[in-house]
Amino acid sequence: MKKILVRAGMSPLDTFSADEMIKRNSIGNNVGNLMYAYSIFRNLTTKDVELIPDYYRSNPADADMINETYDSYVIPLANAIRTSFIPTLKRYTALIKKLKIPVFVVGMGMAFSYEPNVGQKRPFDDDVKRFVSAVLEKSNILGLRGQITSDYLSYLGFKEGRDHMVIGCPSMYTFGDNIKIRDVELNNNSAISINMTPKADQKVLKFLNDLSGQYKNLEFTPQDLDEMILTYSGMPFLGAAVNSKINNYPNNLSSDVYKNNQVKFFLSAPSWIDHMGTIDLSIGTRLHGNVAPILAGTPSIAIPIDARMRELTEYHNFPRIPANEIHEDMELEELLEKVDVHSVEKSQKRNYDNFINFLNKNGIENVYRYNSEGWKAPFDEKLEKVNLKEPLTPITSCGAEEMSERLQKSFGIIVPKQEKEKNNNNKKLKAKSKTISKLKNDLDKKDKELGEKNQQNEELTLKIQTMENSKSWKLTKPLRSFKQN
Template sequence: MKKILVRSGMSPLDTFSADEIIKRNAIGNNVGNLMYAYSVFRNLTTENVELVSDYYRTNPLDAEMINETYDAYAIPLANAIRPSFIPTLKKYTELIQKLKIPVYVIGMGMAFPYEPNISSKRPFDDDVKRFVSAVLEKSNILGLRGQITSDYLSYLGFKEGQDHQVIGCPSMYTFGENIKIRDIELNTSSSISVNMTPKADQEVLKFLNSLSDHYKNLNFIPQDMDEMILTYSGTPFLGGAINTKVDNYPNNLMSNVYKNNQVKFFLSAPSWIEHMRNVDISIGTRLHGNVAPTLAGTPSITIPIDARMRELSEYHNFPRVSIEEINAETKLENLLEKVDLHSIEKSHQRNYNNFINFLNKNEIEHVYNYNAKGLKLPFDDKLEKIKLLDPVSPITSCSSEEMKERLQKSFEIMVPKQEKENNKLKGKVKEKNKKLDKKENKIKKDEKVISDLKLDIERKSKDLKKSKEQNKKLVLKLQNIENSRSWKLTRPLRLLRQKR
């Protein structure tokens, strides 16, 4: 049987507890990462192929082991083209260059502003070039999340259709071409799912945050690791999270959705999708927050806030509204009138066929025939044999026993994390001290040079002053000679000599 190594923090078949996920950071800081990993596992697992998670291990020294153990390496990437991910991208480049097996990049994207200037030079351009070039030596073509990423790689010199191909987010093909969105009749009893991003515009956050005042059957679905820790333990570890100072955002236990036990943090993609089957509509600024309901057949409205979301929502034709369409007067029913809740269905068949075309170009075995017929997949058989864990609810909703257990586990996680963080800080302080020492030594050398220059200037100033005094004396002496009686008497003789 063939074995494919897959970049993921955990396999969809892993049932890590919440504290284990936090300890490992198995969601890669965002639980949305589990969604596209689920799709890759489900679509590429066949009777002849087994997929294995790499648990986000990126070590070029593993190359020999990977070559000996696996037949290929599948690397699903989200917004990998961003400054904070470049160090990891460099490691992948070094690792890939040492591999002798095929390497498939499935769904790489970027994190640019909503209206990016593609042709502007970026400090990581060369790093991206090296990564793409390394992958193309191990596969036929890269799969990209959207047209903006495609335009960027074309700007770097790679050819669209030959080196790279837009395939969208692989999470959208979890169940193949089988997407059918239900209709909705909105009322105050409707089940609403809300997702938010701290970076979203304040008007958007105000609107989303206010929905809990109008719809009591509402749940907030957070995705970030900071939010998972808040939900699990009641407070972020190691100080405040990024979103703690954001207004109109559920970032503490005093927020309405936390006080009313309206928060669910999912520990697996299958359980997240299953929950969404019982929701009437999902709305928010998170991509995978609206992919999950889409896969469940639930209507959704997406509010793109950057180029990453823009290219994906446009490619998959998500029902969407712009930031500018939301203000203090906006109501959910107003937005429903502006969108076509079935728009995804109109392009999904074409997008899925394009995805299969991408897999075929790379000669990747897949389960297209199963998906096309809606049959049970080999991976589904494996999934049915495990018991998925329930989502994490706020610690304030737990029994006293569970609360004690969570706090104890949180403390056990926090101490080594704090020590690790302290060691990192010590390392950074040490590195900064080294740089400061170098700067101080350079300053001392510069000061010595400046001091020597000053002495040299003083010496030259004295010499110049002395020369000026000598010149002055000579001028005076010459004037005395020219004014003398003898000089005047001998003038005719000097003129006669000049004529000769």
């Protein structure tokens, strides 16, 4: 039996409780990470291959253990090309260089603005180059999320088609090329699911937030860790998005969707997809908030707000509308008229075949060759034996006993996390202070050097002037002497 190590916060077969998931940060700050992990486990698990999560451990000291235990390492990545992820990317680079087994990167993307300049020099360019180079020493080609990421790696000197290729997000291939979207007809009783990002434009947030007053069967599906903490305990995580003042965003228990128990935070990808099958329409600014309904056959509308989401929605041909086309008092029906909810079906077979082509180029065994109508994947058989957790609902919706239990556990979760966050912030402040002090010292040194140079320049100028005057005197004196004679 071959064993493949997979970068994942948890296996889809794990059934951690909500408090345990918060402690471990099993979702990697965003529950959407569980979605593409599910696809990797389902597509690569065969009767002869077992997948094991690394639980987000990236320690170069583990290299010997990994070499001895596993046959290969699959690293699915989301928007890994961003400043905050670079320290992790560096650790993976150091680890990969020590590995002797194949290493495959699946679905790497970037976090740039909506209209990025990929040719712009960035502080982390060299870190990304070192990571990509290390991976290419252990595999044939990298799989990227979209064309913008591909253009960026090409700018760094890697060749598209040889070193990297666009495959989209692996989550879209969870069930192969089988995507069939239902038609939708809206009415006041329609079940609507909304998803939002705190950094989205205010007019977009207002439009989405106002839907809660128009549809009584509306649900909000948050994704971030701080929102999971809020839903579980009612306590905001200091310094996080839900603790900041963002208009038209449900970031506290007094928000309508929390007060009305219209919030569901999913603890597994399979249960998330299953539930979305009961929804009539999903809409929002989150990628996986729209992937889940698509996989369930539910119509959805994506609102891309950055290059990360833009390149993926374009590649997979999501029903989508740009944020700048949303205006005040817009009706949901008006948005539906602007999109084709079936557009995603038209690209799925081509994209899935391309994904399988990527796996084959790297020699990664997968279930594609066995896939046929009525066939059950080996991972499905394992999943059937697992009792998946129900989605998390707001603490205010719980009975007294569960509420008490959550609050007791929350204290043990939040206090250490807040302390850790405080220590991290202090370290960052110290590092910034140190950098500022160094810059000040460098500036003082430069000023001193400049002052000395200015003084030297003044002295040199004075000397030149003196020499010029002296030269003039020497030329004229003999002439006067000659006349006198």
